[in-house]
Amino acid sequence: MTARLLMCCALFACGTALSRPLLIEAPEQLPFIWNYVAHAGNELITVQVEFRSGGGIDYLANLYRRSSSGQWLLDRTLVSEFSGTNQYVQRPSVVMSASIAAIAMPSGLRILERTSAGWTESPLDVTPRPTGQPLVLHGNTLLATEGGCATRALELNRAANGHWVLSGTLPAAPGTCVTALALDDNAAIVRSQVDFDNPPSVRILERSAGGWVVASNLTPHENVPGYFAQVVAIHDGLALLSGLERGAHVYRRGPTGWVETGHFDNPDGGEAEADGSIQITDEFVLRTGGNLSRNSASVFIYRQSAGQTFEHVANLVGTRETPVSLAFLSGRRVIALTGDFGNQPLEFNLPASLAIPPLAQDDFESGVAAQWSPLPGSRFAITANGATHVYRQSSLAGDAGAVHEADLTNQSIGADIRLNAVNGGDRWVGLMTRYTDEGNFYYVTLRNSNRLVLKRMLNGEFTELMSMPLSFSVGRRYHLRLESSGSLHAVDVDGVRVIRVYDTAFSHGHTGLRMYKAAADFDNVVVSPGPTSNLVYADRQTSGGRWSGTSTDFAQNSSDGDARRTTGVPREDQVVQAMVHVRSFASTGSPWVGLIARYQDADNYYYVTVRRSNQLSLRKLTNGSISVLKTVPMDVPPSAAFVLRLEAIGDRLRVLVDGVVRLEIAGAEVVPGKVGVATYRATAGFGHYTAYEP
Numbered sequence: 001m002t003a004r005l006l007m008c009c010a011l012f013a014c015g016t017a018l019s020r021p022l023l024i025e026a027p028e029q030l031p032f033i034w035n036y037v038a039h040a041g042n043e044l045i046t047v048q049v050e051f052r053s054g055g056g057i058d059y060l061a062n063l064y065r066r067s068s069s070g071q072w073l074l075d076r077t078l079v080s081e082f083s084g085t086n087q088y089v090q091r092p093s094v095v096m097s098a099s100i101a102a103i104a105m106p107s108g109l110r111i112l113e114r115t116s117a118g119w120t121e122s123p124l125d126v127t128p129r130p131t132g133q134p135l136v137l138h139g140n141t142l143l144a145t146e147g148g149c150a151t152r153a154l155e156l157n158r159a160a161n162g163h164w165v166l167s168g169t170l171p172a173a174p175g176t177c178v179t180a181l182a183l184d185d186n187a188a189i190v191r192s193q194v195d196f197d198n199p200p201s202v203r204i205l206e207r208s209a210g211g212w213v214v215a216s217n218l219t220p221h222e223n224v225p226g227y228f229a230q231v232v233a234i235h236d237g238l239a240l241l242s243g244l245e246r247g248a249h250v251y252r253r254g255p256t257g258w259v260e261t262g263h264f265d266n267p268d269g270g271e272a273e274a275d276g277s278i279q280i281t282d283e284f285v286l287r288t289g290g291n292l293s294r295n296s297a298s299v300f301i302y303r304q305s306a307g308q309t310f311e312h313v314a315n316l317v318g319t320r321e322t323p324v325s326l327a328f329l330s331g332r333r334v335i336a337l338t339g340d341f342g343n344q345p346l347e348f349n350l351p352a353s354l355a356i357p358p359l360a361q362d363d364f365e366s367g368v369a370a371q372w373s374p375l376p377g378s379r380f381a382i383t384a385n386g387a388t389h390v391y392r393q394s395s396l397a398g399d400a401g402a403v404h405e406a407d408l409t410n411q412s413i414g415a416d417i418r419l420n421a422v423n424g425g426d427r428w429v430g431l432m433t434r435y436t437d438e439g440n441f442y443y444v445t446l447r448n449s450n451r452l453v454l455k456r457m458l459n460g461e462f463t464e465l466m467s468m469p470l471s472f473s474v475g476r477r478y479h480l481r482l483e484s485s486g487s488l489h490a491v492d493v494d495g496v497r498v499i500r501v502y503d504t505a506f507s508h509g510h511t512g513l514r515m516y517k518a519a520a521d522f523d524n525v526v527v528s529p530g531p532t533s534n535l536v537y538a539d540r541q542t543s544g545g546r547w548s549g550t551s552t553d554f555a556q557n558s559s560d561g562d563a564r565r566t567t568g569v570p571r572e573d574q575v576v577q578a579m580v581h582v583r584s585f586a587s588t589g590s591p592w593v594g595l596i597a598r599y600q601d602a603d604n605y606y607y608v609t610v611r612r613s614n615q616l617s618l619r620k621l622t623n624g625s626i627s628v629l630k631t632v633p634m635d636v637p638p639s640a641a642f643v644l645r646l647e648a649i650g651d652r653l654r655v656l657v658d659g660v661v662r663l664e665i666a667g668a669e670v671v672p673g674k675v676g677v678a679t680y681r682a683t684a685g686f687g688h689y690t691a692y693e694p
Contacts, residue, residue, distance in 0.1 A: 020571070020693065021267070021300070022314045022356050023410045023531045025486030026336075026346035029318075030072055032064070033344060037337070038096040040330050042066040045078065045101055047094045056084045061094065061103045061110075063119065072347075078112060078119055081105050095137040102142050104135050109144050111156075111164050123163040130154055138183040143170070149177035153190055155212075170212050173201030182234040187253075188212065189232045189239060199225035202232075204239060204251075204258050216258040221249065227274055235280035238304075240264070240287075242275040246539060248287060252308065265538040265569050267300060267312055268293050268531075276325045284350075285310060286329045288336075292534040294488060295500065296323040299336055301350065312569075313354040315531060318346050319487045320502045357408060359528040359573055359694070361649050363664065364389045372402040372513075375438075383521075387632075388661045390521040393513070396423035401514040403435055410530035412483035413511035414492070414694055416523045416659065419474050422448050423517040433484040434509030442506065443514050444482045444491050444499075446472050454482075454491055454499050465489065465501045477659035479645075481694070482511075485531040492532075494643075494659075495577045495690035523661065526649055526694050528573070535568030535576075535675055535691035542566075543602065545679065555685040556677075559586045566599050566676035571693040574598070576675040577645040579687035582636065585612040591681035592617075597648040598673035606668065607678060608646050608655045610636055618655055618663045629653070630663050649694065 034046035043065055050058045061079040064072045083106050093104040101112040101119065108129025112119045132145035142156040142164070155168035172178050172192035179200065180191035186207045193200040202218040220228035222244055229241035229249075237253040248264040266273055266289040276288040276297065284301055291298035299316035318324065318338055324346070327336040332350040362371055364382045369391055374380045378400035383392040393400050404413070413431050428445035435441035439460040445453045452470040456463045470493065472478075481492040484506075491499035511527050537551055545556045545563025556563050568574070576595050585591040592609035599605040603624040609617045616634035620627045634657065645656040651670055655663035675691040
C-alpha cells in the first residue's frame, strides 16, 4: 500500500473518489424498446410491455445476441404472456447470468437455464409462484418476494432433480414490506418499510448454520429517512446503500460487524440527488446520478484501490442531454436505461486501459513556449507583464494563433486573456478545440461587437453553433474556457458556464489559441483531457461561523474566530473563485477573509487570505502549523469588494484578484482535497461562488 493511499484512507474514511475519470460516450441508442434488461456476455434479455389496440397488454421477454460486428439481433421470444386488462398486472423485471435467467411476469416468477438446446424453462416447486419485486440473482441463488406487501424474501436454489425449490427465508422487520434486496455469497441486505413517511428498516443478514441471522441493523442517516437505502448492493465485505444528502453510504464488514466508513458524492452532482443504480463486481463499482456538466444523469464507474479507497475511472454519458436512470454492468459492458420506464438503451464497453492523458499547463514563467506551434502570420513572444509573464500575440494583420502539441479526444482549454488592440469592427480573440488543420476545428470567440460566439469550421466553412451578448472591451481580462467532451461543447466565462451545445463533426484534435485582427495576452493556459467536474454542490460542510444564503451566494455573519465552508469531492487539480465583499474586521487579532484549496482536514490545506493589515497572503496549514508561502501588499478599505480566485493545478498555486495574477508559486504538494471559503474574526459575503476541476 502506498503512502498516498494510506493518507487517503485515513483522511476520507475510505469512501471517497479521487481521480479524474475517462469520459465514454455511447455513440447511439440500441435499436429496440425495453422496460427492463439483463445481460451477460454477448446475450441480452429485455422484458417489455406492449399495449394492444383492441385492449390488453402483452408481456414479452426477448433474447438478443450480439453479433461480431457489435449489432444486437433478436434471437427469439423466451416468454410471452397476455393480460386482458389495460392496467399493469406486474411491472416486468429480469436478472441473468451466463447460465440462469429469472423473469418476473404477471403469472409469477419464471426461471430459465442454459442447456445444450439453448435457454429452457426450469420447474419451480414454489406455490404460488412469487409475483413480487425486487428480484436478485447471485451465483445459483435467487432472492424473490411474494406479491403485495412481502414480509420476507424467499431464497430459491436448484435441487438435484433440476427443480428450483425454496431453501430459506430472509425476514423483514415486523410490520414492514420488502422494498430492496442485495445478495452475496454469505451476506444479504433486506430493506423494508411501512411507507415513505416512516424510516425504513435496513438489515444485513449473514448465513449461519444453514440459515440467515441478522448481523446488523443499519440506522438511516438522512434528513428525509425515506430516501435511505432505496438502492442497495453488497459484495465481498462491502455494502453500498443509496442516500440523498451525502450520496451512497459505504459500509464494511469488520471484526465486530458492519461499520459505516464513508460515503460517495456524485463527482459532478447537485444537491439532494439519490442513486438510480448501484452495483459492485470483483473489479468495479457502478453508480448512476446527476451530472451538472452534462445537464443530465450519468453512469459513474469506480475501481477499488489498495487502502479501501475508490478510484473514479470513468463517466458514461449519452449523446446530448440523455438522462440515465438505471444501468447494469456485466464484465466490462454496461447497458443503461436512458429515461423513465420504457426507453431505448445505451451500450458502453469499458476499454482495457482506463488511463487518460495528463493535464498540461503553461504560465510562461520558464521563458519558452515549447508546447505551442504558432500559425503562419502570428507574432507570439513571451513578455513580462507586471509580476508575471504572458504569451503575447501582437500582429493585427489577420488570422493568428498557436496550436498545442497534444492530440486529445476529450479536451478543454482555459486561459486568462486580455485583448490589447483590434483592427476594425467585429474583431475577436478566442480558443480552439479538436483542431486538425486550418479547415477543421471548433472555436469560441470574444468579439469587440460585444458577442460571445461558438463556431465550427468544417472543411473550410464555418457554422455558428451558439452565441450570446457579452460586453467585451480592450484592456479587460477574461478567463475563458472551451470544453469538448464527447459531443458536448461548453463555454465558461469567468468560471460560469454560459454555452452548452452538442455536435459530432470532430472526435479529436489539438487545442489552441486563436484571434483575428486582434492583439492579445494569454496566461495560465490549462489543457486538460476533460471532463470538467463541478465542485460547488457536492458534500457541502461548514465549521464555525453563522452562514446564510444559497449554494453560490452566501455570507458568513460572525466575527468570532475561525469559520470554514468546504465543498466538492477531493480532487488534485482545482479552481475556486468568488466575489468577496468584506463586511467587517474585528478590531483585535489579525482578521482575514479568503479561499481554500486542497482541503484534507481542518489542519491540512492551502489558503489565501485578504487581511485587515492590507496584505494578500498565500499560506499552507500542515498538521495545524501555518507556513507563509508568499505575501504582497493589497489595499483593503472598509467594505472592500473584489473577485478572488485560487488555482491549485499540478504543483502550481496562483492567486488572482480581479483577474490579475498577484501571487504565484511552484513546488506545491499535489494532494487531493476539497475547496472552499474561510474567514477569521471577520464577516463577509461570497457571491457567484464557483469551483471546478478543470
